[in-house]
Amino acid sequence: MNLRHAALPPLLRGLGTSVLVFASLLVGASEYRQAKLARDVLERARERLHEQAVSATSGEGLEALTRELTMLRLQLSESSLAGEVLANPWFQVLGAIGTLMVAASFFVEAYQRLRPPHGPPPVDP
Numbered sequence: 446m447n448l449r450h451a452a453l454p455p456l457l458r459g460l461g462t463s464v465l466v467f468a469s470l471l472v473g474a475s476e477y478r479q480a481k482l483a484r485d486v487l488e489r490a491r492e493r494l495h496e497q498a499v500s501a502t503s504g505e506g507l508e509a510l511t512r513e514l515t516m517l518r519l520q521l522s523e524s525s526l527a528g529e530v531l532a533n534p535w536f537q538v539l540g541a542i543g544t545l546m547v548a549a550s551f552f553v554e555a556y557q558r559l560r561p562p563h564g565p566p567p568v569d570p
Contacts (some may be wrong), residue, residue, distance in 0.1 A: 454559035466544045473537040494519055525564030 447453075494516070 450558075452555040455558065456555040459548045459555060462544060462548035462551060466541055466548060469537070469544070473534070473541070477491055477534060491521045
């Protein structure tokens with residue numbers, strides 16, 4: 446094996462980039478599953494908050510005001526959690542496609558360096 450072959454550097458870059466792409470795809474799939482579970486938990490929490498909000502508006506005086514204030518705090522914390530859970534998966538998909546294109550370009554370069562040039566060499570007049 447010739448370590449000084451012209452095709453080796455782009456081949457190694459292509460392999461390394463491919464490993465990065467597949468690792469990011471695995472991480473993205475894992476994050477998607479975790480986000481799906483978190484969305485389910487969030488939906489159940491919203492249902493509980495709605496039930497508590499209905500019960501918090503009943504009654505009068507300081508106790509009802511305390512319950513409504515607690516509900517407002519819960520709703521604020523719930524809305525910040527929703528922003529973290531509902532992420533856009535297209536960013537990861539398009540990033541993976543772009544990185545795969547970079548890896549493919551390295552493989553094409555390595556292939557071109559392996560092939561002998563076509564036709565006779567140019568003649569100097």
